[in-house]
Amino acid sequence: MSGGNREAGRSVTDKVLSVLTAFESQHRPLALTEIAAIAGIPVSTAHRLVGELTEWQLISRTANGRYQLGLRVWELAQNVGRQLRDTAKPFVQELFSLTQETSHIAIRDGNEVLYIERIYDTRRVPQSTRVGGRLPMHNTAVGKVLLAYEEPWVRSAYLDLDLVRATERTITDARALAAELDRTRGRGFATTYGEQSVDTCSIAVPVFHTGRIGAALGIVVPIARSDSLVRHLPVLKAISARIESATARIPLESLLRAHQVGGDPAPPEV
Template sequence: MAGGNRDAGRTVTHKLLSVLTAFEKERRPLALTEIAALADVPISTVHRLVGELTEWGFISRTPSGRYQLGLRMWEMAQNVGRQLRETVRPLVQDLYSLTGETSQLAVRDGNEALYIDRVYGTKRVPKASRVGGRLPLHATAVGKVLLAYEEPWVLNAYLNLTLQSPTPRTISQPARLAAEIAQVRERGYAIALEEIRVGACSIAVPVFHTGRIGAGLGLVVPSEHYASLERHLPTLKAVSERIERATAHIPLETLLESHHVAFRD
């Protein structure tokens, strides 16, 4: 039964957050029984919490009787990182305009790359990320530059995790990944070829903030254009420097509170 012995000692706040994050695991309307199973919370508790969240507008009920995140949740989320997003959005748009390729900016959130902006190109590329989405650091170009320029303990901790392999090309062996990250730091950029999705490759450069790594700026292109990826490096580096200057007035801690999130295995 959902909850079981694990329910003992869990606070109401913990149960409430477990209910909300159930919708992060399954991005579709859910039945109460599904929410209970995903949140590991008793159905009776889920019924009460979902009812209260619905009254507040954080969850909405569909005509079929299932539940999904409500518009109030979306409205509040728009305030998170607003200063950063409003500052970098025109620059990410410039990167797309100059290259014609899907452009994206990501920060590190624990052991994942969190995408805070993305402009889709017109070329057909298998979609792997979205604004607000997360992907494993080791399987993405932006994630690799984030690992390469973080403090050494971050990479060491990451190498001790169980690393998944979304595709056969993913570098998930700790020794190989450590060598790859060292190479990224040496050359100043990262490349990923079909490591997160077959049919797509990416290139990324670091974006610094007051001497520390702030974000990863990258492009995603079809795999058949892999050989010409590096021609975009001058543009990537130029836009990265513009983002660095534009965000210098924003405290790093405000931009990257997620850097302090513990690693999740």
């Protein structure tokens, strides 16, 4: 039976999460057999778990009998970073008003960038992601900022990963990326030029919290106007400082806990 050889020794929680994350790589409704195969569990187990998840509205069934993530998942996800998002939202809106460029704020979640708030104009820049969306850190300006100011063990762990190439300009060499992160920290901002999408470039600055990196604030502009990117730096830095001041008393540790890169349980003891 499909995936049956992988079921032994797995907890119920592991199987449930495998079912839910089956939809992460397949952006379409899935048949029960597909869910079972991707999750690595027998069809009978998938049938039982999908049925229970459907009752909880975490999964919904389409008219043709396939399954997709339910609205309840989206509702729960909205609570992630809500306090930071609600506090930062007016500042991101102000950034957009002052620059008229796609504006966003993001945090690190494991080895990815998680976008907490984003305001974009579809007439100017193609939408690469959305609020709650994720992208790699090495080919986004916000990601480079987050990596540059993170603890050394986080940076080292990320540099040990296979760096996926999104475009011909994506930095996939660990040494080149390390040098780029050094430049980012030295000048206080990061840029990308066609590294996530060939049509766009971006710039981002850090948002600090109690002396350490908390988030990254950035804008995205069409690649045709890349020469105007750095002129937005004063506005970015000013609004970053205002967000830092507004969030200073918010206990962000629960939100910005040390997500582990590559499954490492903790930074190495020295």
